[in-house]
Amino acid sequence: MSGTPVEVGQVVGIRTVEVSRADLVHYAGASGDRNPIHWNERLAREVGLPGVIAHGMLTMGVAINVVVDWLGDPGRVLEYGVRFTRPVEVPDPGAALVTITATVGAVDAGTARVDLVVEAAGVKVLAKAQALVSLPTP
């Protein structure tokens, strides 16, 4: 992205990612979050969920990749925040499809705010998903 001017409204990436039960088990191990609602259908239903749901932090982690790939440097993500509004149900067999659209929402001296729209099954699963990033010097 170096040398390219960054403008408000610019779409920096669109991506659709598959999330399967195997991905939830991988994330549970890698993150240390072993809450059974992310791998045990029976326990998920017992606490009133429709079924096994993805870790919110997995969805959040997946969503920022498009921004890191655009920046070319993970260290340029200075701030990143989200609200978890709807769970991502992960079927078995099959996979949930999570779609991420990242758009520049504001540009300041050397930084930009990137707004992320993250949807699964046609509904937004994150709200106020925003990253503050530092931009390379042109």
Added chain:
Amino acid sequence: MPIDAGYAGRAYPPTAPYLVGREHVRDFASAVGATHPSHRDPEAARQIGYADVVAPPTFAVVIAQAAEAQLIADPAAGIDFSRVVHAEERFTHHRPIVAGDEITTVLHVDSITERAGLAMVTTRCELVDGAGRPVSTVVSTLAVRGDGT
């Protein structure tokens, strides 16, 4: 048992150092589908100015959640983990986490509010490196449903 709102304002002693391992960074990157070469290849990381592989932006949650367990797993706090839903998460990175970092964390309970049978618990983890310099601030809000909801 209801949540003890008296925990709000509490700050815990610093945790034991958390050593960030290269293979852990690689595995976490793989788990979230982060494919930037700096997450895996130390040489690619050095080329953009880092001492070793760089953790993805949400990796700090691993260290933060380990620190948050001091509150969540404390029976006296009254947080029923099976009724917990993650409501919000925010990272402020003073610098990226890289393999080899030894991170010490101080957990703060910023607020506990309750309305309509739903308790909102907001914690803040301040992560510092081995030299005591700030690395990341991780603010997390959990929603805990009360009995009978």
